[in-house]
Amino acid sequence: MSGLPPPVTALRSTDSPDGRFPPLGRAWTRPPDRMHCRWLPPQRWARYADLLRRLPPQGRAARFHGCLTDAAVDAHVAGLRWPANRLLGAYDDDCLIGAIEIDLFHRDGEIAAEFSITVDPCWQARRIGTRLMDRALGWARNRWIGCIVMTTQLSNRRLCAIGRRFGGELAIDGEHVDLIFRLDPPDFTTLATEAAQRWHEAALRWSPPPGWAGAAVADTAHPNG
């Protein structure tokens, strides 16, 4: 027995007052067991502003290419418009711990998109950004979006690693780097994968854990995606 890792419940109850945050000084390399992705309808985008405001100055600089104030962050979110902008969230129960912002635009007569990922500082380096990216790339491919762009600082090693993992080209311009992803058209596998993800998302709504029922009902109201 002594060689086994402690059960997850024991880690949660002893290391974190509310059972949510990873213990300090310990590297958790996989997403939390309860993590799942859900699209945020516009009426919930204020929670995205809360997530962005939790970024420290360095994180805001990496996300926005400049350290935005709280007011500027709020103005950025207030300027988002569905359906040109979409938000895919990563949740731990009903707590938003990460999100990918998708900004659609036209380029050379085709639809392209810019992706921007944000993971709560308490949850970074646990593959949540990777999961969001995988899900968002699948979504884009299934909608015949051929080109995805991401921009950040060259020093953002995590995002550059995500870029390499998903086959992105790196275009370096001084301190900044553009990651460019060229997507193939959808096929049966990508469509079936998204259908399974949607089914899982819906199943979570139909049998929500205690305390989550209200949020689940609110989310079903919008035809996002």
Ligand SMILES: CC(C)(COP(=O)(O)OP(=O)(O)OC[C@H]1O[C@@H](n2cnc3c(N)ncnc32)[C@H](O)[C@@H]1OP(=O)(O)O)[C@@H](O)C(=O)NCCC(=O)NCCS
């Ligand atoms: C960049 C960001 C989105 C990455 O999300 P994350 O959940 O922390 O990253 P992941 O855990 O999925 O790790 C991604 C990769 O970085 C690697 N990585 C993690 N910590 C690292 C470190 N300190 N140094 C180098 N690489 C590291 C991981 O090993 C993984 O690479 P791999 O799949 O090849 O092993 C997140 O850190 C963040 O929100 N940063 C602030 C905002 C920002 O910079 N956004 C990007 C602008 S678009």
